Amino acid sequence: xxxxxxxxxxxxxxxxxxxxxxxxxxxxxxxxxxxxxxxxxxxxxxxxxxxxxxxxxxxxxxxxxxxxxxxxxxxxxxxxxxxxxxxxxxxxxxxxxxxxxxxxxxxxxxxxxxxxxxxxxxxxxxxxxxxxxxxxxxxxxxxxxxxxxxxxxxxxxxxxxxxxxxxxxxxxxxxxxxxxxxxxxxxxxxxxxxxxxxxxxxxxxxxxxxxxxxxxxxxxxxxxxxxxxxxxxxxxxxxxxxxxxxxxxxxxxxxxxxxxxxxxxxxxxxxxxxxxxxxxxxxxxxxxxxxxxxxxxxxxxxxxxxxxxxxxxxxxxxxxxxxxxxxxxxxxxxxxxxxxxxxxxxxxxxxxxxxxxxxxxxxxx
Amino acid sequence: xxxxxxxxxxxxxxxxxxxxxxxxxxxxxxxxxxxxxxxxxxxxxxxxxxxxxxxxxxxxxx
Numbered sequence: 234x235x236x237x238x239x240x241x242x243x244x245x246x247x248x249x250x251x252x253x254x255x256x257x258x259x260x261x262x263x264x265x266x267x268x269x270x271x272x273x274x275x276x277x278x279x280x281x282x283x284x285x286x287x288x289x290x291x292x293x294x295x296x297x298x299x300x301x302x303x304x305x306x307x308x309x310x311x312x313x314x315x316x317x318x319x320x321x322x323x324x325x326x327x328x329x330x331x332x333x334x335x336x337x338x339x340x341x342x343x344x345x346x347x348x349x350x351x352x353x354x355x356x357x358x359x360x361x362x363x364x365x366x367x368x369x370x371x372x373x374x375x376x377x378x379x380x381x382x383x384x385x386x387x388x389x390x391x392x393x394x395x396x397x398x399x400x401x402x403x404x405x406x407x408x409x410x411x412x413x414x415x416x417x418x419x420x421x422x423x424x425x426x427x428x429x430x431x432x433x434x435x436x437x438x439x440x441x442x443x444x445x446x447x448x449x450x451x452x453x454x455x456x457x458x459x460x461x462x463x464x465x466x467x468x469x470x471x472x473x474x475x476x477x478x479x480x481x482x483x484x485x486x487x488x489x490x491x492x493x494x495x496x497x498x499x500x501x502x503x504x505x506x507x508x509x510x511x512x513x514x515x516x517x518x519x520x521x522x523x524x525x526x527x528x529x530x531x532x533x534x535x536x537x538x539x540x541x542x543x544x545x546x547x548x549x550x551x552x553x554x555x556x557x558x559x560x561x562x563x564x565x566x567x568x569x570x571x572x573x574x575x576x577x578x579x580x581x582x583x584x585x586x587x588x589x590x591x592x593x594x595x596x597x598x
Numbered sequence: 599x600x601x602x603x604x605x606x607x608x609x610x611x612x613x614x615x616x617x618x619x620x621x622x623x624x625x626x627x628x629x630x631x632x633x634x635x636x637x638x639x640x641x642x643x644x645x646x647x648x649x650x651x652x653x654x655x656x657x658x659x660x
Contacts, residue, residue: 280603280627415638524638527631552611553632554620562632563614597640 246472257477258339259421260287260488262361262465264315265479267302268486268495274301276322283597284335285317286489292333297323297453298425305459310362310396312478316463319425324456333426333453334444335462338598339419340523341378341412347405347469349377349419354405359421360473362464363388364396365452372424372432372449375403376442378417382409383443385433390450398464400473406438415523417598421467425460426453491523492597495531499592501580505538505572506563511551512536512578515561522596525555528562532590536564538578540571560594603627603644605654612659619659 244253266286275284277298283289284300292298304318319335327333348354357375365371367390374385384406388399412418424432424445433443452460464476479485496518503514514536534545545564552563583589607625611632612618622633626641633641648654 278627525634525636527633527639527641529629529631547630550632552613552620553634554613555632555634555636595641596638 240475243472243474246470246474254477256466256468256474258343258357258419258467259337259465260492261285261337261485262463262467263313263476263478263485264288264302264317264463265482266486266489267315268489268493270302272302274299274304283493286493287597288317288335288337289597290319290333290335293331294325294333294453297321297325297333304461307364307394307461310398310464312476313362313463316362316364316461319452319460321453321456321458324458325426325453327426327428327451327454329428330430331426331428332424332431332444334422334424336420336422336444337465338378338417339421339467340598341414341416341418344411344419345413347411347419349406349411350409352407354407355469356402356404356471358400358402358468358470358473360398360400360464360466360476361462362396362398363390364394364459364461365390366393366457366459367450367452367455368393369450370446370448371452372427372435372445372447373401374422374424374433374444374446376420376422376444377406377409378412378420379410380442381440382406382411383433383439383441384437385435385439385443385446387435387446387449394459396461402471402473404438408438409440419467421465423460423462424449426451487520491520492595494518494522494526494592494594496592496594497588498582498590499534499580501534501536501562503561503578505576505578506574511563511565512545513561513563514578514580515554515559516592517559518592518594519558521558522594523557523598524596525557526560526594526596528553528555528560528595529593530590531593532588534580534590535583536566536578537581538569538571538576541569542581543569555594557596560592605645605648608645608654609657610659622656
């Protein structure tokens with residue numbers, strides 16, 4: 234237990250480092266937003282899979298982990314209600330080039346103040362709550378967007394199935410290129426089983442692609458093993474301040490929507506183009522996204538031209554356009570009764586409270 | 599950066615009004631997606647990376 238005076242001194246340090254609010258560079262560090270899966274369990278494929286908002290899983294093996302928000306429904310540290318939970322579905326002995334990792338990649342705009350890649354690089358402090366069925370030394374890393382600057386670090390889990398808070402301070406990187414725009418800059422990796430190719434020595438900067446540390450515990454090596462994470466905070470300075478909970482759920486959700494937005498029953502508006510047996514329809518969305526998103530329709534969109542109704546699914550899209558704040562499409566569902574060039578055409582909700590279609594907009598890093 | 603994204607098909611899609619390319623219809627990790635022509639979009643960046651390395655060819659619009 235730390236004294237009030239000590240906590241105030243920490244906040245004083247945070248003030249000196251530049252911020253008393255909006256200190257946390259991690260979005261959804263308390264793991265409360267899960268737009269993609271809504272709390273459901275997912276078996277993870279190989280490649281990159283986004284799990285909780287802003288967090289992704291990266292692996293070369295198929296079906297080795299399941300992921301779920303609050304997997305196992307264990308009690309949380311005081312002040313938290315959600316965690317990111319991984320469970321090993323099929324154990325694997327890690328080879329040199331294997332990797333199982335979860336991470337968050339931070340946009341350059343949000344870490345530009347760190348001054349990394351310059352002589353004025355500031356230190357950062359990462360703090361988080363972790364719980365695993367395994368004990369030992371675990372590996373993690375901080376890395377730039379080009380994956381040619383890495384700082385592997387370790388943390389120790391002392392007791393199985395017990396939440397423990399970890400803190401690590403990292404001296405800012407005065408070398409390398411760290412993006413300061415809307416592209417990917419700082420990535421925080423947590424190794425769940427990483428081979429020697431992507432593992433380096435803890436505690437120093439390297440020009441190699443390291444996403445964990447040499448000799449770290451392999452979670453994926455034990456069938457049924459669990460790895461839970463919450464309260465992740467990455468802040469400027471050499472002091473871990475108390476976790477900065479979102480001002481509100483809506484505020485955190487809006488931050489996430491810059492990168493991924495799942496819009497229920499999108500109210501597209503448009504015009505009929507009978508010569509192409511098509512409709513051109515569009516929407517604006519808010520907040521503005523990081524980049525022009527890849528957009529899909531999940532479900533069935535109901536459309537109405539004042540005379541008759543029809544339905545549009547992703548397979549009916551013939552052309553699309555997207556910008557950071559808009560999405561348009563042409564659909565090839567053919568003529569409806571009353572179709573005429575220039576007629577208005579609208580999407581509509583058939584039953585209050587029933588979601589039949591999502592517009593899914595992905596501008597992740 | 600290492601990547602394991604599987605892209606099995608990519609074709610430009612043209613705007614019927616202007617005739618210019620508006621997006622790329624691509625099959626990425628088994629899912630058909632319309633990808634905007636924005637270098638900051640991760641799907642577009644990966645398509646162009648694979649084109650550059652010779653792993654992928656984008657078909658012209660019909």
